[in-house]
Amino acid sequence: MDLKKLASRLIPDEDLPSLADCERAYPPRDLPEGAEVTRLAPSPTGFIHLGNLYSALADERAAHTTGGVFYLRIEDTDEKRKVEGAVESVIRSLDYFGLRFDEGAEIDGENAYGPYYQRRRAQIYRAFAKDLLERGLAYPCFCTEDELNETRRVQTENKEITGYYGKYAKCRGLSEEQIYKNLDAGMPFVIRLKSQGDVSVKHSFRDAIKGSITVTENDQDVVILKSDGIPTYHFAHAIDDHFMRTTLVIRGEEWLSSLPIHIELFKVLGFPLPRYGHTCSLMKVDGGTKRKLSKRKDPELSLDFYRAAGYYPAAVIKYLMTILNSNFEEWSAKNPEKDYTQFPFSGTTMCKSVALCDLDKLNDVSRDELAKLSPEETYVFLRTWADEFGTDADKKHFADKDYMISVLALVTGAGQKKRRKDIVRAEQGVRLVDYFFDDTFAPEYDFRSEKQAVRAMLTGFAAIYDANDGNAEWFEKLKLAAGKAGFATDNASYKASPESFSGSVSDAAEAVRIAVTGSPNSPDLCTIMRILGAERSLARMARAAESLQ
Numbered sequence: 001m002d003l004k005k006l007a008s009r010l011i012p013d014e015d016l017p018s019l020a021d022c023e024r025a026y027p028p029r030d031l032p033e034g035a036e037v038t039r040l041a042p043s044p045t046g047f048i049h050l051g052n053l054y055s056a057l058a059d060e061r062a063a064h065t066t067g068g069v070f071y072l073r074i075e076d077t078d079e080k081r082k083v084e085g086a087v088e089s090v091i092r093s094l095d096y097f098g099l100r101f102d103e104g105a106e107i108d109g110e111n112a113y114g115p116y117y118q119r120r121r122a123q124i125y126r127a128f129a130k131d132l133l134e135r136g137l138a139y140p141c142f143c144t145e146d147e148l149n150e151t152r153r154v155q156t157e158n159k160e161i162t163g164y165y166g167k168y169a170k171c172r173g174l175s176e177e178q179i180y181k182n183l184d185a186g187m188p189f190v191i192r193l194k195s196q197g198d199v200s201v202k203h204s205f206r207d208a209i210k211g212s213i214t215v216t217e218n219d220q221d222v223v224i225l226k227s228d229g230i231p232t233y234h235f236a237h238a239i240d241d242h243f244m245r246t247t248l249v250i251r252g253e254e255w256l257s258s259l260p261i262h263i264e265l266f267k268v269l270g271f272p273l274p275r276y277g278h279t280c281s282l283m284k285v286d287g288g289t290k291r292k293l294s295k296r297k298d299p300e301l302s303l304d305f306y307r308a309a310g311y312y313p314a315a316v317i318k319y320l321m322t323i324l325n326s327n328f329e330e331w332s333a334k335n336p337e338k339d340y341t342q343f344p345f346s347g348t349t350m351c352k353s354v355a356l357c358d359l360d361k362l363n364d365v366s367r368d369e370l371a372k373l374s375p376e377e378t379y380v381f382l383r384t385w386a387d388e389f390g391t392d393a394d395k396k397h398f399a400d401k402d403y404m405i406s407v408l409a410l411v412t413g414a415g416q417k418k419r420r421k422d423i424v425r426a427e428q429g430v431r432l433v434d435y436f437f438d439d440t441f442a443p444e445y446d447f448r449s450e451k452q453a454v455r456a457m458l459t460g461f462a463a464i465y466d467a468n469d470g471n472a473e474w475f476e477k478l479k480l481a482a483g484k485a486g487f488a489t490d491n492a493s494y495k496a497s498p499e500s501f502s503g504s505v506s507d508a509a510e511a512v513r514i515a516v517t518g519s520p521n522s523p524d525l526c527t528i529m530r531i532l533g534a535e536r537s538l539a540r541m542a543r544a545a546e547s548l549q
């Protein structure tokens, strides 16, 4: 068969680059020894989720801990499944979580290895497909969708591996005459790899994350160019990873089953194989068993969930690092002041089998991370959330910056011996300070002491309260009012005969706390009253006392 002639008939383009042109246009990168070139290569067919962020973090760390390059390539070969806005969502999400690309789609500056949208690289893929045709390593296939479905049905019925291989590869052995007859008849065709592999041969393969695994040779004649002349993911990624000079491909373990195909494609294309590392799937415990996180059942798989709930981005990353690397948590505990970027990242310590997600764990990490922020930083974080997701009232509260910062200084315990860790995420943090504002102060009083005594305590204390008092004077006055209202003024006398009193001095303080904040738990009450101001504090005590009439 005249393969050159056939290749030109199937791919008639005259302006294709030569293979040597491509090698020259995308030369090996000039990077230090050991530097990794990694990529995030999303298909814009849906929105990026926690699993993608997890792999992206591994890619980013692998590149940036070795002085390498982390780039973004958009695998947009599937036009039918394209989702508007998906590329922007990837870029915005990674930016939100602080992961930075060095080059790639939509990144300004020197983009020497681009274009980074696969649709814009069609000529390169066609040049290589043509070369495979000329070398007899690819062939046209005219099978229709119906024929392929029928083959699959037979294979499934016979409990055989499905696909286009061996005796099922009907077009693999077409005669030259038949091929031209089909072409002359205008029959649509795809180009398939003419696999040289043998499934009875197994090789051991070193996965950069999972370690030694066994890989069976590929014998599937996979499609490399679809009928519209656009490549499949398998073919395009091999060519791109070669010419973008990727050294390490980190991707989800759902791609492990395609690895044999990829190994063969690199081989027939004459490219050295990059290293591959397959990350494990994100799982969660559900009703005593572990299962994969699912789009349908688990809102926490979506990255928007974390933004909307106001998780602190650095906390989500730190939490992912904990799942990703078995030794990160210990390192982090030993180096509390260090940033995750200082962690000596290595693929070999990455999780190999089950990456277990747990929101309680994330909440703990988040609480700790937020407790490191200054009141000003906390303000910026909460305000950013409120601007996008908050109510009108929230936005109004944040407009009074000085007042809010004094509230946050108290609520976070910044500058005090022991930091409070009450804020877990922005949404909850914003709700936590609602009681400092009259428009959102909606107490449901639940006084535990006897009504009359509480009323007497509130009116008595209101009468002598002075916002200029320091903590000690404030407490003296509180005790004075407590005594007059029938509460014990010291613990010893209360303990000696509790029945003689309406309650202890802490019960009296609790009554004031509930009146002023709506809750029996709060930071330092004297400071709260000072921040609220005398007028507002007294009005709240009066309102509570009235409710007890």
Ligand code: GLU
Pocket (backbone or CB within 6 Å): 041, 042, 043, 075, 233, 237, 249, 250, 251, 252, 255
């Ligand atoms: N485009 C593929 C995806 O979105 C990328 C797989 C890979 O990283 O090689 O899943």
